[in-house]
Amino acid sequence: QVQLVEAGGGLVQAGGSLRLSCAASGRTFSSYTMAWYRQAPGKAREFVGAIRWSNRFTYYADSVKGRFTISRDDAKDTVYLQMNSLQPEDTAVYYCAAGRVGQTPDSWGQGTQVTVSS
Numbered sequence: 001q002v003q004l005v006e007a008g009g010g011l012v013q014a015g016g017s018l019r020l021s022c023a024a025s026g027r028t029f030s031s032y033t034m035a036w037y038r039q040a041p042g043k044a045r046e047f048v049g050a051i052r053w054s055n056r057f058t059y060y061a062d063s064v065k066g067r068f069t070i071s072r073d074d075a076k077d078t079v080y081l082q083m084n085s086l087q088p089e090d091t092a093v094y095y096c097a098a099g100r101v102g103q104t105p106d107s108w109g110q111g112t113q114v115t116v117s118s
Contacts, residue, residue, distance in 0.1 A: 002026040002107035004096045009112030012086055016116070020081040022096030022109060029053040033101050034079045036070065038092035038114075048094070051079060052101060064090075086116045 008020040022034065035050035049060035051070045058070050069082040079096065093113050097105035 002098050004098060004107055004109035006094065006096050006109040006112040009094060009114045011115045011117065014087055014116055014118050016086050017082070017084045018086065018114060019083070020094055020096075020112060020114070022079045022081075024077045024079065024096075024098060029077070029098065031100055032098050033105075034070075034072065035097045035099070035105055036068075036079075036081045037095045037097055037105075038090075039095070039111075040089075040092040043092075045095070048081070054101075083114070086114075088116045088118045090114065091116050 003025045005023045006020060008018060012018050030053055032053045033050050036048040037045050038048050039045040047061050048064055049068055049070050051058045051072055060068060067085045072079045093111040095111045096109040098107040099105035
């Protein structure tokens, strides 16, 4: 059973930065993609970005490209979401997700709240 535990959310002013972490356990992830999603109040969950565990290939939603960076620490089985130049519209609950490459995620973390004040 895959377990994902997010941390690092909080309150930040517009223009600030936060780093979220997602600690993964329960299996080996060499054939997996680790992704970040977010859900703002009253809105559908949306894709933020992802990293393929095997080759560190990353891709992002247009709304965060150039501001957010995903990385991973092999020794800790942890994926990070570095968020810079945060804006109020980035306010959401951020979720870590895992799934086999090419498939929709089948494991989700509990989410962490990010609030950006103007």
